[in-house]
Amino acid sequence: LRTARKLASILSKRRFRQGSLDFDLPEAKIILNEQGEVLELGNRVRLESHRLVEEFMLVANRAVALHVFHNAQPLLYRVHDKPSMDKLEAFSDMMKRLGHHFPVSPTMKPVQFARFLEKVKDTPEADFINELMLRSMAKAVYQQNNIGHFGLAFTHYAHFTSPIRRYPDLLVHRLLRKMKNGHYPVAFARRVGSVIDNVGRHCSETERVAETAERQAIKVKQVVYMARHLGEQYSGVITGVTPYGFFVRLNSMGVEGMVRVSTIDDDFYHHEESNFRLIGRRSKKVFRLGDAVDVGVSKVDTSRHEIDLFVVARKAAGKKKADKKFGRKKRKKAKK
DSSP states (O other), rough: OOHHHHHHHHHHHHHHTTTTOOOOOOEEEEEOOTTSOOEEEEEEOOOOOHHHHHHHHHHHHHHHHHHHHHHTOOOOOOEOOOOOOOHHHHHHHHHTTTOOOOOOOOOOOOOHHHHHHHHHHTTTTTTHHHHHHHHSSSOOOOEEOOOOBBTTBBBBOOOOOOOTOOOOHHHHHHHHHHHHBBBBBHEEEEEOOOOOOOOHHHHHHHHHHHHHHHHHHHHHHHHHHTTTOOEEEEEEEEEEETTTTEEEEETTOOOOOOEEEGGGGTTTTTGGGTTTEEEEEETOOEEEEETTEEEEEEEEEEEEETTEEEEEEEGGGGGGGOOOOSSSOOOOTTTT
16 A cells, blocks of 8 residues: 555656646535435545545556557547637636636647646635636547547546446446457457447436436435524635625535625625625625635525525624534434
């Protein structure tokens, strides 16, 4: 394990030097009881052990792709195209409004994105920038035509290491077993190309469907949980600002709700779109993207999957209950 740890560190540093992107964004974690009721909400913790395994999986996936490519045989690659100029220009404009300089061009390399993320990682809006950059990227897909993987900064990449949970990996295993001395049997080689194309299209589409279903399932569980905690207070960070209010992600819980401007009754707030903030007309009080804020849960609409929050007055913030590692602990209450 000590040797593996050293090697993983070397591989990781080399990968990031080459421009591999790491969008280390919060990932929701939901703990259920045997009846499927939510006990706790939180964010998954990414440990060093996870990163170690990840590095060796990346190496294995890359090695398989290179092996088949060098033998000039068809394979189902995992590819990630470079972002379009339209999305790059929109991202650059957004960064300018946030006070960051990010010039773009059609010949941009992954390392330029990686350096920018490193530059802004300690800013209040770092999570927002990571999410926005991720949305600016093309969608990774499965296909036979290898165009490389922009996000990982790899020229060749395939999914190989998880055949028990991903069909593309299972197909790659089957293709490898068919190879003898670096080549497929002649009859198999004649028909395998069309099979790979069809599987690639199908798996790319079903992956998108699965991701949408997962997001919706997580939202449903989060809303049901928060409906049991009306009036309770939490710390959070402003993740989005609109003319009608701002979104807040609750710390250590992975839950996002909205503070509607109509519920902030200490002033009339004006939306400054270019500065990502709401500002009080009289008090000049500001709610800006990335600001820390204390909020309470005012309303939960389980049918629309919406969570309404209210701003906790500064003097009352001390009444807020501390967040736990996976959110506020309510194990006994949840089991009733």
